[in-house]
Amino acid sequence: MSALENLKQMSSEDAMKKIAALNLPDYGVSGNSLMERVALAQTQCEEDGYEPGVAAALNNADVDGVLLEVLRQDPEKVFEGISALAYAFGTEKKLLFLPEDETELAASEEIRGLAEKYQTEVTADFLNVRACKGCAVMHIVTAANLTDALNGEYTPAVYVSVNGGELKKAAYGTRISELADLNGATAIQAGYRYLRPEDADLPVEEAGISNGVLRVLTAKECIVAETEKRLTASRKQSCGKCVFCREGLLQLQYMQKEITEGRGKAEFADLTKEIGEAMAYSTNCTMGEVSSEIALSAVNLFPDVYEAHIKKKKCDICFSAETVYIDPKLCNGCGECMDVCPLDCIEGRPKYIHMIDDMTCDKCGKCIEVCEEQAIVKTSGKVPKLPNRLTKVGRFKKH
Numbered sequence: 144m145s146a147l148e149n150l151k152q153m154s155s156e157d158a159m160k161k162i163a164a165l166n167l168p169d170y171g172v173s174g175n176s177l178m179e180r181v182a183l184a185q186t187q188c189e190e191d192g193y194e195p196g197v198a199a200a201l202n203n204a205d206v207d208g209v210l211l212e213v214l215r216q217d218p219e220k221v222f223e224g225i226s227a228l229a230y231a232f233g234t235e236k237k238l239l240f241l242p243e244d245e246t247e248l249a250a251s252e253e254i255r256g257l258a259e260k261y262q263t264e265v266t267a268d269f270l271n272v273r274a275c276k277g278c279a280v281m282h283i284v285t286a287a288n289l290t291d292a293l294n295g296e297y298t299p300a301v302y303v304s305v306n307g308g309e310l311k312k313a314a315y316g317t318r319i320s321e322l323a324d325l326n327g328a329t330a331i332q333a334g335y336r337y338l339r340p341e342d343a344d345l346p347v348e349e350a351g352i353s354n355g356v357l358r359v360l361t362a363k364e365c366i367v368a369e370t371e372k373r374l375t376a377s378r379k380q381s382c383g384k385c386v387f388c389r390e391g392l393l394q395l396q397y398m399q400k401e402i403t404e405g406r407g408k409a410e411f412a413d414l415t416k417e418i419g420e421a422m423a424y425s426t427n428c429t430m431g432e433v434s435s436e437i438a439l440s441a442v443n444l445f446p447d448v449y450e451a452h453i454k455k456k457k458c459d460i461c462f463s464a465e466t467v468y469i470d471p472k473l474c475n476g477c478g479e480c481m482d483v484c485p486l487d488c489i490e491g492r493p494k495y496i497h498m499i500d501d502m503t504c505d506k507c508g509k510c511i512e513v514c515e516e517q518a519i520v521k522t523s524g525k526v527p528k529l530p531n532r533l534t535k536v537g538r539f540k541k542h
């Protein structure tokens with residue numbers, strides 16, 4: 144007899160007591176137990192008259208979707224878990240949300256067959272928290288864990304995909320250093336935030352790998368650029384209904400982009416903290432709650448990386464090691480280069496030796512193309528002594 148059939152031998156009240164005794168945590172970012180999720184739904188039904196139901200989904204903030212593998216490997220386990228909780232909750236309303244881009248999976252024969260068997264509505268859509276009031280919302284992994292627990296087969300573990308590899312179950316107590324090669328690591332992406340390589344001895348249950356993602360960054364990746372990519376993915380997935388999530392993600396992503404392109408401002412690090420912290424408290428779902436953590440942890444744990452980008456324009460990934468300069472012996476002060484510079488970073492006057500502001504220049508080379516005197520040089524080698532103020536053509540002396 145299946146776990147669900149066994150449960151159905153009892154009354155709903157006894158079934159709920161049995162589930163409560165399992166003491167299961169809800170997987171993902173909620174930090175609640177499964178019974179706390181149920182209690183919240185009960186309150187919404189009793190006090191505000193919402194229809195009771197049970198829903199399972201990935202966290203809205205999950206842009207990687209690696210935990211969907213748990214459903215792919217054994218979808219019936221997930222359907223059974225939803226149905227077990229629904230029986231105990233005394234409801235026939237059963238919902239399964241898949242990520243928006245998983246329409247093919249939602250329409251697959253296997254999923255449609257199980258939806259029919261377990262009388263569960265399956266949608267490839269964002270979980271709308273307001274529309275699901277009255278529902279005990281649990282993570283898809285929690286639904287699978289519930290079935291395991293009812294069968295006496297549950298062991299506390301964290302699902303981890305290291306650097307995009309196969310999703311594996313790591314038992315509590317397993318350390319990050321046992322899962323990933325940390326040679327040359329500059330940072331570790333664990334779930335929605337960064338850790339430092341020094342944190343590699345953390346056990347998986349404390350590392351916050353709530354979306355299954357563990358990624359080791361090395362000198363080949365820039366922490367700011369990777370943060371920007373992650374924020375871009377979150378922006379694409381956000382439904383945009385909460386101002387703080389919509390605008391916060393936009394601002395955070397914009398600032399990281401500016402920093403990687405050499406236009407970062409000193410106040411960006413503080414602004415990132417301010418906006419990131421406000422988002423966590425003023426939004427409706429996990430997207431708003433945790434998507435800023437990647438930027439917050441980046442500025443908090445790696446201030447030196449931000450300082451190098453903003454003040455020194457130094458990053459081997461974002462900025463070329465090359466310099467573009469104007470040879471003071473060859474420049475005739477014609478001004479052609481100033482006219483084409485898209486960043487307005489050439490200073491000069493007619494008949495004066497022109498100068499490039501190296502902090503702003505992005506080495507695009509447009510000025511080099513128009514200089515008929517071949518006075519503009521791009522080099523990764525030594526730069527000769529240059530004028531430090533506007534000097535008339537022919538008047539510059541090296542010493």
Ligand code: SF4
Binds near residue numbers: 203382429
């Ligand atoms: S926090 Fe608000 S805007 Fe962001 S995804 Fe959730 S509901 Fe949509």
Ligand code: SF4
Binds near residue numbers: 474477480481513515
């Ligand atoms: S660097 Fe070349 S284009 Fe620019 S002012 Fe000098 S001579 Fe003209």
Ligand code: SF4
Binds near residue numbers: 487499508509
């Ligand atoms: S390389 Fe591009 S950005 Fe730099 S000074 Fe020349 S035109 Fe301007």
